[in-house]
Amino acid sequence: MRSALLGALLLATVGMAGCRSEPCGHAVEKRDALRLETVSRALRAWHAAHGRWPTADEGLMALVRCPAASASGIDCERFPATGYATSDALRDVCGRSIHYALVGGQPRLSAPGPDGEVGTGDDRVIEIKTTPTGR
Amino acid sequence: MRSRAPDAVSAWMRFTDFIAAATDLGMPTGFLQEIGADYTIVMGDKDAILPRIDMLILRRDTLGAVDELSPDLPFGERSAIYTLYHEATHAWLDLHADASPVAGVIADGEAHYTDAPLTDGRATSDAHRLFQEAAGDYVGSRMAHWWAALADLAVAAATGTLTEARRAAIASAYEAAQSETVFGYSPEGGLLGIGAAQVETERPAPDELRAFLDCVLLEGKVPSGFAAVPAFARFSAGSGR
Numbered sequence: 001m002r003s004a005l006l007g008a009l010l011l012a013t014v015g016m017a018g019c020r021s022e023p024c025g026h027a028v029e030k031r032d033a034l035r036l037e038t039v040s041r042a043l044r045a046w047h048a049a050h051g052r053w054p055t056a057d058e059g060l061m062a063l064v065r066c067p068a069a070s071a072s073g074i075d076c077e078r079f080p081a082t083g084y085a086t087s088d089a090l091r092d093v094c095g096r097s098i099h100y101a102l103v104g105g106q107p108r109l110s111a112p113g114p115d116g117e118v119g120t121g122d123d124r125v126i127e128i129k130t131t132p133t134g135r
Numbered sequence: 136m137r138s139r140a141p142d143a144v145s146a147w148m149r150f151t152d153f154i155a156a157a158t159d160l161g162m163p164t165g166f167l168q169e170i171g172a173d174y175t176i177v178m179g180d181k182d183a184i185l186p187r188i189d190m191l192i193l194r195r196d197t198l199g200a201v202d203e204l205s206p207d208l209p210f211g212e213r214s215a216i217y218t219l220y221h222e223a224t225h226a227w228l229d230l231h232a233d234a235s236p237v238a239g240v241i242a243d244g245e246a247h248y249t250d251a252p253l254t255d256g257r258a259t260s261d262a263h264r265l266f267q268e269a270a271g272d273y274v275g276s277r278m279a280h281w282w283a284a285l286a287d288l289a290v291a292a293a294t295g296t297l298t299e300a301r302r303a304a305i306a307s308a309y310e311a312a313q314s315e316t317v318f319g320y321s322p323e324g325g326l327l328g329i330g331a332a333q334v335e336t337e338r339p340a341p342d343e344l345r346a347f348l349d350c351v352l353l354e355g356k357v358p359s360g361f362a363a364v365p366a367f368a369r370f371s372a373g374s375g376r
Contacts, residue, residue: 027221027272027320028333034214034279041283042210045290063209082209088196089211095196114332 029124031093032111036126039063039098039109042085043128050074053107060090060100092124106130147176149198150191153219156204160285161366162278163354166227167219174226182218186229191222206282206289216282221275224352225267236347241266244344248319251338259321259336269319269340274348277357280312284361288370299372306361313359316340 042063047053054062061067063085066076090098092111099110099118106129113122151171158164170176170191174184179192200215231237244266250258251265259265287305291297316339325331349355358364 027217027268027275029320029335030272030276031214031217034217037283038210038213041287045208045210045294048296049294080208082207085209086200086211088200089209089214093214 028093032124035089035092036098036109036111036124038089039085040107040126040128042089043107043109046084047130049078053102053105054100056100056102060085060098061087063090103127146178146193146198147171149202150176150193150219153198153201153204156201160204160206161356162281163352163356165354166352167223169230170223170226173230182222184222184225184229186226189226189229191226193219193222206286207293208290210286210290213279213282213286217275217279219275220278221271224271224274224348227352228267228270240344240347244270244341247341247344248336248338251336253321253323253334253336255323255334257323257334259334260323261321265319265321265336267319268321269336270344270348272318272320273340273345274352276315276318277313277349277353280309281357281364281366283312284309284364285366288367292370297370297372302370302372309361309364310359313357316345 039060046063058067064083064087066079067074092098096112101108106127109126110118111124112118113124115122154164154167154171173189175190177190177192178195181192182194182197183192197215197218200212204212228237228241232241245262248259248262248265253259284305291301317337318340320333320335322331323334361367
């Protein structure tokens with residue numbers, strides 16, 4: 001019990017300092033890169049199944065649940081019950097949303113960099129190209 | 136096994152459940168079991184270890200991502216697997232830091248990273264931390280790449296798209312990812328650690344360190360060659376639905 005109390009005290013102390021020095025834990029860049037790659041994989045699986053990328057309006061939530069059937073043309077009966085990605089997977093390590101856009105018809109994923117804003121020079125970005133196998 | 140405070144039980148149970156599921160999937164878990172037995176595991180607002188009190192802190196979403204671990208849809212476990220193996224590597228090195236041969240591995244590793252070049256053009260100011268992060272990054276990355284290939288195989292099999300070409304593409308991506316040799320960062324700048332930036336090194340990890348981690352922590356289950364991974368063998372082209 002004493003160890004747990006000491007741990008809680010240290011956790012609070014380290015947490016306060018850590019909020020400024022390493023806000024989301026260690027190796028943030030690597031973890032964000034892996035999260036972007038995970039969303040990229042889910043998008044490729046979505047593309048292979050449905051023959052197109054989610055529209056900008058559908059966004060990344062199309063990976064979590066079937067878009068409105070009447071507008072999307074997607075057969076929700078065939079949409080995986082689990083979705084293609086968890087909603088947690090659509091956020092970076094710090095809990096901020098990963099941004100989705102179509103550029104020239106191809107997806108671009110962006111996670112905010114250290115400045116916390118999307119659209120600035122320190123963003124982490126993946127551009128996805130359709131491969132011959134569709135994956 | 137040490138006693139656990141009630142607030143740590145949930146995190147410990149979820150960590151233990153993860154170990155059981157990972158073992159079933161063919162992942163190396165022996166060193167995770169050591170951490171589960173000897174470290175207090177709690178949920179917090181960052182993923183980290185507190186070595187002085189043998190405490191592993193995991194974020195709720197890190198543990199949540201590997202609840203009911205499965206390589207099938209939905210995607211979402213990879214970053215959490217990286218994190219769990221990364222932090223557990225720090226914890227394991229801490230547990231064994233004073234014993235042979237780990238003490239020697241650490242001493243050699245820190246010597247290797249002394250004054251190592253960083254991507255910002257400077258040399259590291261903290262070889263101890265750079266060694267620790269290189270080891271954690273190596274183990275975490277190997278497992279993250281392993282998981283990505285397993286998930287790609289499982290999803291392709293489940294959706295009936297595991298052709299020879301698709302399997303070859305997954306194998307190629309796996310082997311390219313596992314050929315990575317540079318790992319780790321050191322915190323630079325700031326005052327007393329506050330405001331420091333994580334700057335990656337440009338120095339490759341030493342062969343001896345990688346061989347040690349491959350053998351002892353990864354139990355030889357994460358080889359660089361796709362065909363040598365036992366867990367991938369059940370996914371042949373045309374398997375699945």
